[in-house]
Amino acid sequence: MTAQTLPRSRPKPSRTRWLVPAALILLSLVPIMAGATRLTELSGGQITPDNARFFDSPIPVLIHIPTVTVYLVLGAFQFVPSLRRGKRGRPSWHKIAGRTLAPTGLLAALSGLWMAVFYDLPPLDGPLLLALRLVFGSAMVAFIVLGFIAVRRHNYVRHSEWMSRAYAIGISQGTIVVVTIPWILLVGPVDELTRALLIGASWVLSLAVAEYFIYRRAQGPARTPHPAVQPA
Numbered sequence: 001m002t003a004q005t006l007p008r009s010r011p012k013p014s015r016t017r018w019l020v021p022a023a024l025i026l027l028s029l030v031p032i033m034a035g036a037t038r039l040t041e042l043s044g045g046q047i048t049p050d051n052a053r054f055f056d057s058p059i060p061v062l063i064h065i066p067t068v069t070v071y072l073v074l075g076a077f078q079f080v081p082s083l084r085r086g087k088r089g090r091p092s093w094h095k096i097a098g099r100t101l102a103p104t105g106l107l108a109a110l111s112g113l114w115m116a117v118f119y120d121l122p123p124l125d126g127p128l129l130l131a132l133r134l135v136f137g138s139a140m141v142a143f144i145v146l147g148f149i150a151v152r153r154h155n156y157v158r159h160s161e162w163m164s165r166a167y168a169i170g171i172s173q174g175t176i177v178v179v180t181i182p183w184i185l186l187v188g189p190v191d192e193l194t195r196a197l198l199i200g201a202s203w204v205l206s207l208a209v210a211e212y213f214i215y216r217r218a219q220g221p222a223r224t225p226h227p228a229v230q231p232a
Contacts (some may be wrong), residue, residue: 027174035065
């Protein structure tokens with residue numbers, strides 16, 4: 001009977017391990033759908049005051065939207081522990097995906113910085129929001145670079161921490177909806193200052209959640225790193 005009861009306790013992790021990537025992908029749907037709409041406009045839509053800047057210089061946005069989409073969707077699965085383990089000397093899915101995520105994350109962040117600096121500011125985007133975009137966009141680039149350096153040094157704990165912070169900044173475009181909609185429903189439409197503060201709060205909230213889970217992992221029981229666990 002003992003042999004029969006042991007296997008029954010194992011399915012629980014397999015049912016719950018996909019909750020985190022599912023939640024992250026759900027949060028990513030808003031920026032992904034907004035990007036798809038923007039690409040549709042560029043492929044043959046009408047030029048309006050809201051999208052004229054993209055028609056004037058389409059290359060950055062054509063780089064930004066696909067790389068953000070890949071980064072958010074593929075990156076969500078990096079939080080599944082079972083995908084970090086390779087089999088029989090083969091690189092894990094986590095490591096293979098990481099080889100795509102690092103460059104796409106950098107392209108997404110750098111193209112976003114380029115658009116923030118060189119595109120005309122749309123309505124309700126003032127100097128404060130521009131400054132915040134530059135700060136958090138630069139931080140995302142720095143976190144990815146630090147994560148890459150850490151993994152090259154085989155410091156997988158620091159690698160995971162830096163990459164988690166970078167992903168938190170990337171997915172904050174979805175967090176913005178979570179923060180902004182309640183404000184609009186309870187208070188009303190936003191102005192330039194309120195919009196900047198709400199978007200800034202979204203970045204801070206995403207990073208705070210990332211730091212919370214980083215802290216929880218650090219406080220967990222000490223474990224010997226698995227030799228096959230090599231995040232890229």
